[in-house]
Amino acid sequence: ARRCVSETDIKLPRMLHGRILSSPYAHARIKSIDASAAGAMGAVVLTWDDIPHVRYNERIITIPAVLHKDHYVLADKVRRMGEAVAAVAAETEALAEKAVRAIRVEYEVLPVVTDPFEAMAPGAVPVYDTIDWGPDEIKVENNIACQREIQEGDTDSAFAEADLVVEGRFSTQKIYHAQMEPKSCVCRPEPDGGLTVWPTTQSIHNVRILLGQIFDIPLSKVNVKKIPVGGTFGSSIQMNPPIPICAALALKAGRPVKLTLTREEDVHDHTRYASHIDLKLAAKSDGTLTGAEMELVADIGAHNIQAYSLLGVSIGWLVSLYKLPNVRYRGTAVYTNKAISCAMQGFGNPQVTFAAESLMDELAGKLDMDPLELRLKNYVGLGDSFWGQGPLVRSIVQSDGVRELLRHGAETIGWEDRPQPGMQTGRHRLGIGLARGFHTSSAGAPQPGDVIDFSGAMVKVNVDGSVDVITALMDHGGGTLEAIAKLVAEELCVPLDKVSMAPAETCSTVYDCVTHATRGVYAGGGAAVKAAKKVHREVLETAARYLNVMPEALSLRPDRGLDQSVVFAPSMPERRMTLGELATRCWEQSWKTIASVVSYRPTNCPPAYVTVFVEVEVDTWTGNVQTLRTVMGSDCGTVVNPVMARGQLEGGLSKGAGYALYESNVWNADGQVAGNGYWIDAKTAAIGESPPIDGLTIHFADTYEPTGPHGAKGLGEAAANPVAAAYANAITNALGIRFYELPITPEKILRALKQEEA
Numbered sequence: 001a002r003r004c005v006s007e008t009d010i011k012l013p014r015m016l017h018g019r020i021l022s023s024p025y026a027h028a029r030i031k032s033i034d035a036s037a038a039g040a041m042g043a044v045v046l047t048w049d050d051i052p053h054v055r056y057n058e059r060i061i062t063i064p065a066v067l068h069k070d071h072y073v074l075a076d077k078v079r080r081m082g083e084a085v086a087a088v089a090a091e092t093e094a095l096a097e098k099a100v101r102a103i104r105v106e107y108e109v110l111p112v113v114t115d116p117f118e119a120m121a122p123g124a125v126p127v128y129d130t131i132d133w134g135p136d137e138i139k140v141e142n143n144i145a146c147q148r149e150i151q152e153g154d155t156d157s158a159f160a161e162a163d164l165v166v167e168g169r170f171s172t173q174k175i176y177h178a179q180m181e182p183k184s185c186v187c188r189p190e191p192d193g194g195l196t197v198w199p200t201t202q203s204i205h206n207v208r209i210l211l212g213q214i215f216d217i218p219l220s221k222v223n224v225k226k227i228p229v230g231g232t233f234g235s236s237i238q239m240n241p242p243i244p245i246c247a248a249l250a251l252k253a254g255r256p257v258k259l260t261l262t263r264e265e266d267v268h269d270h271t272r273y274a275s276h277i278d279l280k281l282a283a284k285s286d287g288t289l290t291g292a293e294m295e296l297v298a299d300i301g302a303h304n305i306q307a308y309s310l311l312g313v314s315i316g317w318l319v320s321l322y323k324l325p326n327v328r329y330r331g332t333a334v335y336t337n338k339a340i341s342c343a344m345q346g347f348g349n350p351q352v353t354f355a356a357e358s359l360m361d362e363l364a365g366k367l368d369m370d371p372l373e374l375r376l377k378n379y380v381g382l383g384d385s386f387w388g389q390g391p392l393v394r395s396i397v398q399s400d401g402v403r404e405l406l407r408h409g410a411e412t413i414g415w416e417d418r419p420q421p422g423m424q425t426g427r428h429r430l431g432i433g434l435a436r437g438f439h440t441s442s443a444g445a446p447q448p449g450d451v452i453d454f455s456g457a458m459v460k461v462n463v464d465g466s467v468d469v470i471t472a473l474m475d476h477g478g479g480t481l482e483a484i485a486k487l488v489a490e491e492l493c494v495p496l497d498k499v500s501m502a503p504a505e506t507c508s509t510v511y512d513c514v515t516h517a518t519r520g521v522y523a524g525g526g527a528a529v530k531a532a533k534k535v536h537r538e539v540l541e542t543a544a545r546y547l548n549v550m551p552e553a554l555s556l557r558p559d560r561g562l563d564q565s566v567v568f569a570p571s572m573p574e575r576r577m578t579l580g581e582l583a584t585r586c587w588e589q590s591w592k593t594i595a596s597v598v599s600y601r602p603t604n605c606p607p608a609y610v611t612v613f614v615e616v617e618v619d620t621w622t623g624n625v626q627t628l629r630t631v632m633g634s635d636c637g638t639v640v641n642p643v644m645a646r647g648q649l650e651g652g653l654s655k656g657a658g659y660a661l662y663e664s665n666v667w668n669a670d671g672q673v674a675g676n677g678y679w680i681d682a683k684t685a686a687i688g689e690s691p692p693i694d695g696l697t698i699h700f701a702d703t704y705e706p707t708g709p710h711g712a713k714g715l716g717e718a719a720a721n722p723v724a725a726a727y728a729n730a731i732t733n734a735l736g737i738r739f740y741e742l743p744i745t746p747e748k749i750l751r752a753l754k755q756e757e758a
Helices: 036-040 093-102 155-160 204-215 242-253 263-267 307-321 349-367 371-378 402-413 480-492 520-547 579-588 642-661 723-735 746-757
Strands: 016-022 028-034 044-046 084-090 104-109 130-133 136-139 144-152 164-172 184-189 195-199 222-224 257-260 274-283 289-301 327-335 428-440 455-461 467-470 499-501 555-559 564-569 572-578 595-600 607-619 625-635 696-700
Touching: 016 093, 016 242, 028 084, 036 093, 044 242, 084 093, 084 242, 084 257, 144 307, 155 274, 155 289, 164 349, 184 242, 195 204, 195 242, 204 222, 204 242, 242 257, 274 349, 289 307, 289 349, 307 327, 307 349, 307 428, 349 371, 349 428, 349 723, 371 402, 371 428, 402 428, 402 607, 402 625, 402 696, 428 723, 455 480, 455 520, 455 579, 467 480, 480 499, 480 520, 520 555, 520 564, 520 572, 520 579, 520 595, 564 579, 572 579, 607 642, 607 723, 625 642, 642 696, 642 723, 723 746
Parallel strands: 016 257, 195 222, 289 327, 467 499, 625 696
Antiparallel strands: 016 084, 028 104, 044 084, 130 136, 144 327, 164 274, 184 195, 184 257, 274 289, 428 607, 455 467, 455 595, 555 564, 564 572, 607 625
8 A cells, every 4th residue: 555645744855835924804905015024034925916916716616607706826905814915935944934924014904794694784894896707807796795596486376375384594603624634735846837736635637727827837837746635524625725825935936835724724714604594395284395495695704615506506405305396595695704615515515404404393393294204205216306416407316215214214213212392301301303315426417517527537457457547536535546446446357456546646637627526436436437348348359359259259257366357258268368468468569558548427416315313312401412322324326335434424423413513613703713713712523522433323225326336326425414403303302492503502502491491
């Protein structure tokens, strides 16, 4: 096994060390910068005058026609706490820190807006005057970054004719991703004017494209290396701010530069989207859903990183959970002077699922109906139209394990014996909650939408019969690359230890959009399997020449005795040769390398379903919520990596429980993260607060996805999406009180109990 080397391990000759000067204000104009003292120390200094004045969006998954661009390499005006206003590079980290502290900046401090509703009010301080949208510069009105409205069917009639309507306003918080490593980058300028880059990223090709656009360098001269990352949870789905700063420093210095954020800088750099969701559901007396109305306001922070797509996928999450023939939706993304919102484990899905699954439980209670049966009656399943990630991403569900997951989970947790809501007394009260959810396996659809989503891979056979797989797809630690190796090994009948996931870089790989949308195994693996199938066909056609047998008469099978795959004619057993013998003869006779390279866009994005049943104990004296048992079920099609699949579900439960009960970034009136922005103040769940793994039961649905590689589809983000809703429903079952705001902290529980007593 190759040693995993991260970008922070990279050491190059003559390498300088970079540091960023972060703004101490959340909103300010930069009047002047005096960097003379830093320059006198021998540091290379980067200010506004040294960078290309090119607006860009850090995430170029949205097609250019509807891409919002509001970011520069360094701030033209400070819009969030910790924003980079200058940078230095020096011979040592200590000297770089000393030099960056010597820079003097004169600021004109501006009013700060941290509440999205106050930001939209008339007279609110503008975060932006103008931004670029596609090819045009547009004026920003009332701090609204973008909006989307969608109407299907006759919503007014659906609500007018409904027997029952339930509604609620659900609020979810900004939280820090808390990935294991902060953002880092190493850049080396090349003699031809190009760059070699080792970045923290989920997409090496998008980093390459953006650096080429910003610095006007031909892409053939920009090479971005694929480096293992210490987890991301979506925090590196865009090109992180340190990357272009590091590139600019390296180009100015003419020497390699390493730049790594401190943990405090990282905390200020990225968060999950905070949302306020007003949701109404209409139903008949038998529980049939007839319509929905949803209004969503998203706090996107200081920059727009694909908020336009977020607003589109958010309605997709709702209408792909349950059959809703009539829908009215409006989504609004709002600028505030807070940390940037970006994708985090679900890209809006946990927020919408929390609202939808809470309201489904409330509807079941008013109908005097089992919440499980209400879900089974209305869920989007086999043969139904599936919106996936929004109105432009539609396909048909072709594999569906929801019924199996719900029935098995209910039996395992003891669903029939759960307490009646609000009927318990005493200090400790038990509750069992249910929620179901999903995530898409990629953003594939029959026609391209407003999201760029395709993968590529190369598969080649070596002269000894071993196989190399070359892909730009990133693995965040969930075992994606191992799964791809297994899929290729299966397709070519090669022992797994003879399949290598080769080192990759942008100069030696075809484009892969980004590891997002739970697409790694389904789309990235799909590309590799498509290439392997071409290699499989070429193996048979090539062997047919040597064996004097028609290709259609040949087969490929593993031979454990030879530790090889073997090409043979079943009707003529003596006509056979190993894959290594075949590849060697092609080499010796100067013929060819057996290989294939493909680009692949899926035409489906099959739902990876997950169900969660959780039993909790609520202490009514302290407000503490303890997890007793959890049953999680996954429909990910063929389970390619059973151990890692279990790990994904365990991780999803842990992160989802933290989101439900503990985690919240809070901003003061001056735009500072409470507690001065230290990681401990962002409050991720500690070991004692995480759900016990020995109390977790995991099961997988017996399904096969016909559009997936060997029947597989995704899992990753789906694991966390319904967890917060399950906790909310379990607490309601224990106390008889519903909570509409996350996190459900002990303080909120005690306050609600006191109000209930009053």
